[in-house]
Amino acid sequence: MIEELIEKVAVEDDEAIEELSAIADTDPQRLAPHLGYLLDRDVLWPATLYRAAEVDVVRRVIERIDGGTTPDDLNELLLILAHTAHPLAESALRRWTTQPPAGAEDLHVSALGYAEEAGWTIGPDGSRRDLCGGTAYQWVMRETPPRADRPTCPWCASPLWIAVDLDTAEPAVGAALAHTGWSGRLVVETCHFCVCYTTLYSQVTPAGTTTWWPGNIRPSYIGSTEPEDPPTLAPILGPARKSPYQASAWDRGGSTLGGAPEWIQDAEHADCPGCGQKMDYVGLVGGADLDDYGEGAHYLHLHQPCGFAAVNYQQS
Numbered sequence: 001m002i003e004e005l006i007e008k009v010a011v012e013d014d015e016a017i018e019e020l021s022a023i024a025d026t027d028p029q030r031l032a033p034h035l036g037y038l039l040d041r042d043v044l045w046p047a048t049l050y051r052a053a054e055v056d057v058v059r060r061v062i063e064r065i066d067g068g069t070t071p072d073d074l075n076e077l078l079l080i081l082a083h084t085a086h087p088l089a090e091s092a093l094r095r096w097t098t099q100p101p102a103g104a105e106d107l108h109v110s111a112l113g114y115a116e117e118a119g120w121t122i123g124p125d126g127s128r129r130d131l132c133g134g135t136a137y138q139w140v141m142r143e144t145p146p147r148a149d150r151p152t153c154p155w156c157a158s159p160l161w162i163a164v165d166l167d168t169a170e171p172a173v174g175a176a177l178a179h180t181g182w183s184g185r186l187v188v189e190t191c192h193f194c195v196c197y198t199t200l201y202s203q204v205t206p207a208g209t210t211t212w213w214p215g216n217i218r219p220s221y222i223g224s225t226e227p228e229d230p231p232t233l234a235p236i237l238g239p240a241r242k243s244p245y246q247a248s249a250w251d252r253g254g255s256t257l258g259g260a261p262e263w264i265q266d267a268e269h270a271d272c273p274g275c276g277q278k279m280d281y282v283g284l285v286g287g288a289d290l291d292d293y294g295e296g297a298h299y300l301h302l303h304q305p306c307g308f309a310a311v312n313y314q315q316s
Contacts, residue, residue, distance in 0.1 A: 002034050010041040021046055025245040028052035036060070047079035047117075048245070058086045065096070071103025078111055082118040090115075090128060117267045119260045121278050131269055132281045133179040136244045136259025137172055139235030141289050152227070153191035155218045161192040161230030163285060163300060163311060165208075166257070172237055176258030180280040181304040182206070188282075188300055190311040192230040195298065197222050199270050199312040204302075210309070215273055231290045235283075247284045249297035249314070257283040261299055264314040268299065274306030287315075 002023070008016030023030050028051040031038075035050055035057045043049070050057070058081065064070060065077050078096075081089035096104065096111035104111065115121055119132035150159040166186045168174040177186070184206025191200060201213040235255055241247075248254025249262045261267075261284050269278045279301035287296040296315030302308070 002031065003037060006034060006038050006041055006043060009038075009043050017046070020049060024049045024051060026242050028243065028245070044073060044076035044080060047076060047083045050080045051083050051085075051245070053080070053084040053086065055086065055088060058084050058088050062088065062092045065092070065101050068102035071101075071106075074101065074103035075107065078107075078114045079117060082114040082120075085118055085120060094122075116269055116278070117263075119267075119281065121269070124277065129278075130179055131278055132244065132260040133176055133258045134244050135172075135175045135178070136241035136246065137176055137257045138238035138241060138253065139255035139257055139283065139285065139289070140238035141233040141255070142236050143232055144234045146232075151189075151212070153194055154212060155194050155222065156191065156225045157227040158191055158193050159227070159230055160189045160212070162210075162234055163188045163190055163298060164235060164257075164283065167208075170237070172240070173257070177282065177302075180282065180302050182302060184208070186282075186302065186309070188302075188309045188311060190298075193225065193228050194218070194222060195311050196296075196313045196315075199268075199310055201270075201273050201308055201310045203307055204309045205307060213273065213308070233290055235285060235289075247286075248288075249284060249286055250288065250295070251286070252288040254286045254297075255284060255289045259283075262297075263299075264297060264316055268312055268314065270299075270301040270310035270312055272303040272306050272308050272310075274303065274308055277303065279303040279308065279310055282309075 005016045005020050009020055032052040035053050061077055061080055093112045120130050123129040152159055166173050168177055168183050185208035187208045187210045189210045198219050200216055203211045203213055244259030247256035247259055247262050249264050272279050282300040282302050285298040299312050301310040
């Protein structure tokens with residue numbers, strides 16, 4: 001069945017691509033025995049199909065890049081290696097960052113920059129750091145009562161929106177946030193309107209306090225606006241996902257705590273304003289789950305050592 005799908009994908013059958021991608025999202029290991037054949041058929045996209053690639057496939061991709069015979073495919077090949085997260089792939093990406101391969105002059109980021117698309121990076125000490133967790137839970141939306149004392153956005157005067165209210169005392173929340181090092185209550189509050197234009201930061205504590213960061217810089221193109229009410233919905237914990245890769249930025253029911261994000265555009269892991277490091281990914285709240293708030297998705301981030309949370313937004 002999978003090899004039949006691969007044949008269809010090789011001739012750009014959209015339905016087959018969706019089926020194969022769904023398998024890669026729910027059970028990446030199912031594709032592992034077939035990835036060499038996928039590479040033989042020159043199927044390089046989507047790169048997420050190669051998450052479970054074993055050493056022989058990883059080595060073949062590295063050899064192909066080092067051979068310099070297909071520089072036009074370099075972007076796709078680097079994405080594949082990043083998504084494998086294999087130690088050999090990491091070593092090669094490090095090497096190509098200082099010794100760029102053929103075709104690198106047309107790239108927009110260094111070879112190692114591709115790691116962020118797959119949810120990992122290199123920390124200040126030079127070691128690999130995972131930005132995403134291995135456990136994920138569906139977020140189910142619930143109505144939230146209006147608050148008369150709700151603080152307002154200092155830019156547009158809209159009431160701030162509590163995007164999430166979590167507590168690691170709940171075992172599932174603790175598991176989903178384990179990679180962040182956070183312990184305690186986490187409340188992330190943001191402006192649902194202004195966050196569509198820029199990443200917004202807040203300062204948070206394990207006691208559940210959340211404060212608009214005064215260092216947020218308002219883009220000039222926001223202009224003047226009338227206050228808008230935020231969504232009346234907020235996420236609560238639902239069932240466990242089968243894999244960390246099942247968040248959807250498009251579909252109803254796709255909002256997810258933990259795991260890895262589905263980016264609508266390029267990966268956009270927020271930089272911590274305190275230290276400059278990449279922040280850990282917390283979860284995704286999709287517009288499809290917020291009723292009248294259209295397409296797009298809100299991405300939540302956290303940097304426990306500095307006490308910062310961040311929210312950014314992407315749409316097509």
